[in-house]
Amino acid sequence: MEVTSILVPFVQVLANEPLTKVPDRYVLPAQEIAVLSNNTSLPQVPVIDLAKLLSQDLNLKGHELEKLHCAGKEWGFFQVINHGVSTTLIESMKRSSKSLFELSMEEKKKLWQIEGDMEGFGQAFIFSEEQKLEWGDAFFLNTLPPHTRKPHIYDHMPQTFRENLEIYCAELEKLANKIIELMTNALAINPKEITDLFNIGTQNVRVNYYPPCPQPEKVIGIKSHSDVGGLTILLEINDMEGLQIRKDGQWISVPPLPNAFIMNVGDTFEIVTNGIYQSIEHRVVVNSNKERISLATFYGPNMQATLAPAPSLVNIEKAAQFRRIRAEDHNNGYFLRELRGKAYLDEMKIAKDGE
Numbered sequence: 001m002e003v004t005s006i007l008v009p010f011v012q013v014l015a016n017e018p019l020t021k022v023p024d025r026y027v028l029p030a031q032e033i034a035v036l037s038n039n040t041s042l043p044q045v046p047v048i049d050l051a052k053l054l055s056q057d058l059n060l061k062g063h064e065l066e067k068l069h070c071a072g073k074e075w076g077f078f079q080v081i082n083h084g085v086s087t088t089l090i091e092s093m094k095r096s097s098k099s100l101f102e103l104s105m106e107e108k109k110k111l112w113q114i115e116g117d118m119e120g121f122g123q124a125f126i127f128s129e130e131q132k133l134e135w136g137d138a139f140f141l142n143t144l145p146p147h148t149r150k151p152h153i154y155d156h157m158p159q160t161f162r163e164n165l166e167i168y169c170a171e172l173e174k175l176a177n178k179i180i181e182l183m184t185n186a187l188a189i190n191p192k193e194i195t196d197l198f199n200i201g202t203q204n205v206r207v208n209y210y211p212p213c214p215q216p217e218k219v220i221g222i223k224s225h226s227d228v229g230g231l232t233i234l235l236e237i238n239d240m241e242g243l244q245i246r247k248d249g250q251w252i253s254v255p256p257l258p259n260a261f262i263m264n265v266g267d268t269f270e271i272v273t274n275g276i277y278q279s280i281e282h283r284v285v286v287n288s289n290k291e292r293i294s295l296a297t298f299y300g301p302n303m304q305a306t307l308a309p310a311p312s313l314v315n316i317e318k319a320a321q322f323r324r325i326r327a328e329d330h331n332n333g334y335f336l337r338e339l340r341g342k343a344y345l346d347e348m349k350i351a352k353d354g355e
């Protein structure tokens with residue numbers, strides 16, 4: 001896909017300079033400053049136990065499936081424990097993701113985005129020199145289907161990163177498929193109505209690096225957005241807080257939980273479940289002490305598939321909420337706009353009478 005996001009400076013370099021003030025290009029307008037809802041009784045993101053979901057004990061399984069259903073419906077965000085991915089693999093993946101940002105500038109340059117392409121070090125969603133930039137760097141890659149892997153990036157990646165990534169991505173593809181199938185069980189529909197869309201699905205990874213910032217309250221690490229795909233699986237690399245989600249109008253912090261994956265439903269999943277499971281707006285705030293690193297793995301549909309609400313989730317009580325769109329067109333459209341909450345998903349909605 002051709003993407004026209006413009007190339008931007010590396011924030012990690014900026015953060016290494018003795019700055020006391022952040023450059024204007026990063027300072028958000030007052031109304032966009034991230035304010036955390038200050039309420040100690042805010043609800044916590046649900047924690048789902050995959051071992052229970054896969055248990056032979058039907059009571060245990062049923063109870064956890066109900067929890068998954070609530071998490072999909074009411075949160076669109078949850079943490080998953082006992083996910084079955086080996087700790088050794090996860091620790092290696094963490095180390096090698098971190099080391100990407102420790103490469104020399106010369107090495108990083110070989111992995112730099114080239115114009116018209118999103119992969120490598122760089123940003124997406126930037127379309128003008130006036131646009132406010134985020135206080136964060138990213139390394140983005142296509143991993144599946146294999147023919148979408150870009151040789152100019154793969155050939156220059158550090159070998160250990162590449163080797164770990166290969167195994168990690170295969171494990172996360174299996175895990176994503178498992179969770180999606182369990183969600184279809186929780187929705188009590190024929191799994192194929194949704195799982196068929198993910199046959200030869202797409203997978204991308206994004207390593208996010210948010211350097212410490214001298215004026216953290218003036219900037220944002222990632223603007224509020226929902227993810228475009230099916231299911232995102234996030235790994236916290238250095239256990240730093242920063243991720244926040246918007247639930248019922250309030251911003252709630254998602255604290256890293258040891259040995260868990262943070263998962264969230266993307267816009268595609270909201271479309272195919274006819275709005276029953278919701279993609280949730282999230283953002284990242286930064287701090288002045290320490291960098292934060294995360295690894296997001298996005299799992300999306302086959303780009304040739306047509307996205308539409310699953311037939312059995314459309315009925316007299318609930319008409320189709322979203323129009324049909326080819327997955328590739330849906331995906332490309334997402335990357336042609338600035339990140340702005342759930343604005344893009346709203347464009348996919350079928351207007352109700354009188355709107």
Ligand SMILES: O=C(O)CCC(=O)C(=O)O
Binds near residue numbers: 294296
């Ligand atoms: O760094 C994070 O915790 C979230 C990253 C994110 O939302 C994304 O990469 O889409």
Ligand SMILES: [Fe+2]
Binds near residue numbers: 225226227282
């Ligand atoms: Fe995201």
